[in-house]
Amino acid sequence: MAKAKIAFYWCASCGGCEEAQVDLADKLFDLIEAADIVLWPVAMDFKKEDVEKVGDGSIDVAIINGGIRTSEHEEMVKLLRRKSKLVIAYGSCAHMGGIPALANAYTRESILKYVYEEAPTVTNPEGKRPKTRVSVDGMDFELPEFLEYLDPLDAVIDVDYYIPGCPPTPEITWEAVSSILSGNLPPKGHVFGSDRALCYECPLNETKPEKVTIDTIKRVHQTELDPNKCYLTQGVLCMGPVTRGGCKALCIKGNMPCTGCFGPVDGVSYQGAKALSYFSSVINIDDEDAFRKLVEEVGVDPLGWFSKYCLGKGTIKRR
Structure with missing residues (x-):
């Protein structure tokens, strides 16, 4: 029986998803026994030409992480979609845009201007920027184009399944890979x-009252968290009520509130709006000055509060 063929590829991401794949540990041997890896640029010396040479649909599954930020990302994921039977969006960035999609609050021009002209550490009096094409000593070089905005994977190609997380846990990764390799496929x-x-x-769920109310919102550096008490009841923003479970509450167990990397539960199109709605509903403040103070605290970074991973996925997802 022929082995399944698997391709791994990364786009605009931090590399944490590759670490998560390596964290499969002994399960990697099970994967190698069950499948041939035909593309994994971070670990093996494959080229774009290797993918172009195989027949359309000949790769069983392509696991792609990262958002689509450059023309190279767009070109490669479209190629992998054509060559693959199944495509999995792996991690928060491919799933929803992730933290890199927070840049969608700014235009392409404003980003480039800051990075190459205005940043305090930059010395560039001529305002030079990278070019997509350049010749040096008779040799031609080409760089990918920096796209106007970052998109999640399914905004560019059809996606069959999603593995959430920043990064996904090894358990969720293996659950998905093993179910697909076994042919026990969930609905598209x-x-x-x-x-x-x-x-x-969440191990702190039992300490949460039936009705949660808050009269303040603090960041984690502004208070000393009680690790044995629901963080919401301590006035610390925790995205647990509006975030999909499955991560085993690893951040909570590390004495940090949930920041929402697993995305929304089924039926919620935009996690950020759901979060804002939820936290608005539990505010219990009669004093106008106290309310204004809370609004000002949230207003410092509302996207970072409520849309840290999902800005690329929302209806209102860009400037």
């Missing part, structure tokens, strides 16, 4: 993980 569009909010698996 399935997001691996729990179908309930993170609070249901």
Whole structure:
């Protein structure tokens, strides 16, 4: 029986998803036994030409992480879509745009101007910027184009399944890969993980009252968290109520609130709007000055509060 063929590729991401794949540890040997890896640029010396040479649909599954920020990303994922039977969006950036999609709050021009002209550490009096094509000593070089905005993977190609997380846990990764390799496929569009909010698996859930109310919002550096008490009841923003479970509450167990990397539960199109709605509903302040102070605290970074990973996915997803 022929082995399945798997391709791994990364786009605009930090490299944490590759670390998560390596964190499969002994399961990597099971994967190698069950499948041939035909593309994994971060670990093996494959070229674009290697993918172009194989037949359309000859790769069983392509696992792609990172958002689409350059013309090279766009070109490669379209190529992999054509060559692959199944495509998995792996990690928060491919799933929803991730943290890199926060740059969508700015235009392409303003980003380039800051990076190459205005940043305090930059010395560039002539305002030079990278060119997509340049010749040096008779040799031609080409760089990818920096696109106007960052998009999640499914805004550019059709995606079959999603593995959430920043990065995904090894358990979620293996659950998805093993189910696909075994042919035990969930419905198309399935997001691996729990179908309930993170609070249901949070070890602090029992300390949360039936009705949560808050009269202040603090950042983690502004208070000393009690590790044995629901963070929301301590006035610290935790995205657990509006985030898909399945991560085993790793951040909570590390004494940090959830920041929402697993995305929304089924049926919620935009996690940021759901989060804003939820936290608005639990505010219990009668004093106008105290309310204004809370609004000012949130207003310092509302996208970072509510849309840290999902800005690329929302209806209102860019400037």
